[in-house]
Amino acid sequence: MSDRYEIRLQGHLGSRWAARFAPMTLTRLADGSTRLEGPVVDQAALHGLLGALRDLGLPLISVHRSQQ
């Protein structure tokens, strides 16, 4: 069973990035940050996702495992 994660990034990611990070949903927040939220299969997938964000040079604000 996969966990859900919420990842906050500095800066607004345009909607064209939604497909890239599917099945995470992408929300732009008023404080200028972006929230990625959704299921992550396992720890390896999570680290792969964080690596992809790193490679875009997107500053990471927080990572939370969401409460269900």
Place this chain on the structure above:
Amino acid sequence: MAGSLVETKFYLPRVRRGLIARERLAERLDRGAESPLTLVSAPAGFGKTTMLAGWLAPADKRVAWVSLEETERQPASFWTYLISALQRVVPGVGAGALPLLQAARPPIEALLTTVINELGAGPDDVHLVLDDYHLADGPDIEAGMAFLLAHLPPQVHLVISTRADPALPLARLRARGELVEIRAADLRFTRGEVTAYLQGLDLAVSDIAVLESRTEGWIAALQLVALSMRGREDVAGFIAGFAGDDRYIVDYLVGEVLDRQPADVREFLIATCVLDRLTGPLCDEVTGRPEGKAMLEVLDRGNLFVVSLDGNRRWYRYHHLFADVLLTRLADEQPEEIPELHRRAAGWYERNGEPAPAIRHALAAGDVERAAGLVELAIPALRQDRQEATIRGWLDAIPDEVVRVRPVLAIGFIGALMAGNEFADVERRLGEVSRVLAGDRASMVVVDENELARLPAAIEMYYAAFALMRGDAAAVAGHARQAIDRAAPGDHVIRAAASALLGLSLWGGGDLEAAHRAYSASVDGLRRAGHLSDVLGCSITLADIRITQGRLDEALRTYEQALLLGPELRGNADMHVGISGIAVERNDLTAAAEHLRRAEELGEHTWLPQNPYRWRVASAALRQAHGDLDGARELLHEAQRVYVGDFSPNVRPVPAMIARVLAAQGRVGEALAWAREQGLTAGDELSYRREFEHITLAKVLLASSASPDADRLLARLLAAAVAGGRTGSVIEILVLQAGRRGDLVALERALTLAEPQGYVRAFAGVEPALLRRLARQQPTWGYVRRLLDGSGSGAVKLVDPLSERELDVLRLLRSDLDGPAIARELTVSLNTLRTHTKNIYAKLGVNSRRGAVRRAAELALFH
């Protein structure tokens, strides 16, 4: 591996004109010259590579540069690139280490030790730069890197550039002041640097402040800012819009830059961003327009996203950051185009004979059927180059149901799994292929028709290999025989492989004659298939068997015939090492030394992975024959460090050889400790596999005066060796028995077996007195006389033999006793002792006590 290095990975990127000189960073880097490690750790687009390239560009610096990629997560690939890069600036370094990397389990620390020692001997400073280290970093290379770092000689500076801190003991290095770090905060452009960078744009101080604050000195963004302002009328409007926008900065700026490009440039960028590497013809294929080369040069001149990979304007890549953004735009704007672009790239690579990128693009196009076909066609060549790990990597990308109907592909994957020691799924997969093969031909998909005919035999061969892994010798033999029977006419490779498996199981079981027959069949098949290096590898096994059987002439012939296969073959050096061993046994020490030298001179490309260890074992035997037992032991310890196994059973383990030397030196305690460690006892059940160790144990027990145990063990060993036809072992055992009991019958039996094959060293341990008794009994036996003279094949000879009394004196000269003490020991006057020593020196042709001891050892007079 060595044949397939990607040249562009060694390319130190050239520095663009107009680069901002960053003195503050250069000074920090220069300080790194005193630290073993310089770490440049920052996210993408911070100018790490550019900074390092600028700093290292001056011609007087010796730079070994590697641009790592994900393929270097495999240790063999990582270390091969690292050592090859070093070789470009320090010729010859790591020559002995590279062949070891071909082994299934390379001894990383041992091979790094030799590289480190070789680097330490060099006079000049070397900068070893590992760029994009995050792509390779992982548990598989971590330990080796920590070892390298801990033992780095002072003239070597390691520079790591990475997006994530490496798994190295950074805190410890920091605490010791052994780490120079340059991080994102240092790389950010300062106000002054931003001003210098944007100089030509005629901006107000306040504009520069806004841009610095919005980009936070991130050069990737500043570069895009400069590009998007080029020729713009409303600079103030652009800056205001940029500063007031929260969008992901690269996305925003790439949009700005793209909007300002001519349509053809824009379309080119969007279409080719699916490519990992760019070159004119490939771009033409993907875009469908014949202007790729010119377009790449436009991008290069305009500093638009591309990085040159080779300095001669042939290969480029996009900066990863921009490629990501471009790709996302492509996915958003024309998602339906993406598979087609990948399909075209796959086609280009396929036509240009580069299966790996062709397969990657076919998979990215979602065309698994095509990818499967390409993998199927690529397997034979990769298998021959022992790149099974590459094949294995594609297994997860191709769905099971696609593999299932493709028996040729399925067998290829099975081979790759087994080569990587992944056995869990092998039996199920073999069963599946057998079932598909038994079914209707129409239900199968086969691209490589030639391979299909090989499958019935190949399946049996893999079953045999699987049984070998499980240790089921009977099943190995059964399946191997089936494979040989079913091999298609002309399929020499399968017949050779199955014969070798059969030989292996027979050898391990001690049936040497049958094993030799099977290996000979294997060699025959390999020769017909043109796999000459494998012929040489098998020749070692054939010769080993003959040596164990006491047939030195045939062993020698095996090596010599193998050498006739051609010059410059991998394995030629190993043949010379083998010949040296036989020469030592025949006491032709000059020839032995000559063959070892030859093996070394031939160079690493003629070495099998086992050569570094075999060469040291043979050198140790030569040293021992010269009486230098400490030197021999030292070489054997080195041999153990660089030991790599192959498929053959390790019937002469190096630790046992070390124990033999220890026993000969009277260091019985250490030799007994070896026996305990190996769990060897005199009462063990005997097998051919452990015969060498058990004979060693007998020697050790004899040296430790545990003689009754040794006697019983020797008697049992003799019976087993006789029954197994292992005459070489029989001779060795008889010699030990003769020495133990003063048994002339045993000695005579050994000599009778040994004489036709010219053995000499086998009798080095026999007391001369015993040989002399035999010589008196049989005065016409020339062989015994020759052994007594120590003349062997004429290598060393004493014209005027020493008397018994002189031999007594000689033995005491070897001790720590001084002259008066020796005289007391022998109950003679000091003058008489002096006369004896003078005579000894004259007969040995030396003029010192040390010289006499050394010469006597060479002549084996102490035995």
